[in-house]
Amino acid sequence: VVRLFIETFHRACVDDAETEHEVEKQLGALREAADNPDTEALRNTVRECVAHLEEAGRVRREREKKRLLALSDRVDKVSEELAAAREQMATDALTGVYNRAGFDEQVSLIVQLGAIAAPAAFLFMIDVDHFKWVNDRYGHPAGDAVLASVARALTKTFRRKADFLARFGGDEFAAVILEADANAARAIGERMLFAAREVSVTHEGEEIRVGISVGAAPQRVGEDAAAWIERADRALYRAKEKGRDCLVVVS
Incomplete structure (x- = not known):
């Protein structure tokens, strides 16, 4: 179970790094646009950056949802396996009743x-x-x-x-x-x-x-x-x- 959380945390860190990279990329585009005297070009760049950031946020939320669902399923499976192992340890192999x-x-x-x-x-x-x-x-x-x-x-x-x-x-x-x-x-x-x-x-x-x-x-x-x-x-x-x-x- 601990290993599952470690793997999930590692994946989250990797995904966060990817999202952070996208955010930095869009902020860089905004900085460049801010130096451009063309107001219309600046407006278009802002729209594009906002759209990219919204999409990055949506993708991240969807990714988090899938990750949590997958983690929940895996934890449930491990819990069932542990319960089965515990029951087996308490069962007499010959008769099938409690030992x-x-x-x-x-x-x-x-x-x-x-x-x-x-x-x-x-x-x-x-x-x-x-x-x-x-x-x-x-x-x-x-x-x-x-x-x-x-x-x-x-x-x-x-x-x-x-x-x-x-x-x-x-x-x-x-x-x-x-x-x-x-x-x-x-x-x-x-x-x-x-x-x-x-x-x-x-x-x-x-x-x-x-x-x-x-x-x-x-x-x-x-x-x-x-x-x-x-x-x-x-x-x-x-x-x-x-x-x-x-x-x-x-x-």
Whole structure:
């Protein structure tokens, strides 16, 4: 972006020099005409110089307008490229959802918002059941396919664009649902369980099916992100203790 401004400034200086040269040229013509005793010749020279100066001014204004439009277009393009690069940096390459860095950034914003408005979000911690067994039996490529399929299935359970899913690490996902109470959280959690049960991955002619365990915790006033994640993680642990493939919502 800085380079764009430098190039534009340099071009403006060059153009200004050209305009300045034209102005000096016309002023020189006026000086010569002033020494001419012929009044009519002086009048004609003044008219010509004024016309030239007006044209130089018009050309300069048009040039400035085009330059500013071109600069605006280039800045917009660079901004879009930077935004795309930032989004790519926050996206998990395997699943296409947020990665841990993207998750941390989003949750931090939600916590900050909760400090100035009544918090009404739920955090879900999600674990793919027996994923180590899948990797050990079928290999990591099959495990990767399972993770990608689970991510797609879970994402489809969200009704609003503001809700999001992230790969928290390994076979663990995290999701944040905004403006949800306990009843809504349970309904969403049940949809997640059902969606995961429908996941089917075929590997070397064999079908792989998995389930998930889900723990959910509401956002609390004055609570930081780490404490919120810890409460949701404890709920997830309780879901695993209950036999997996289930949901635990804490208050």
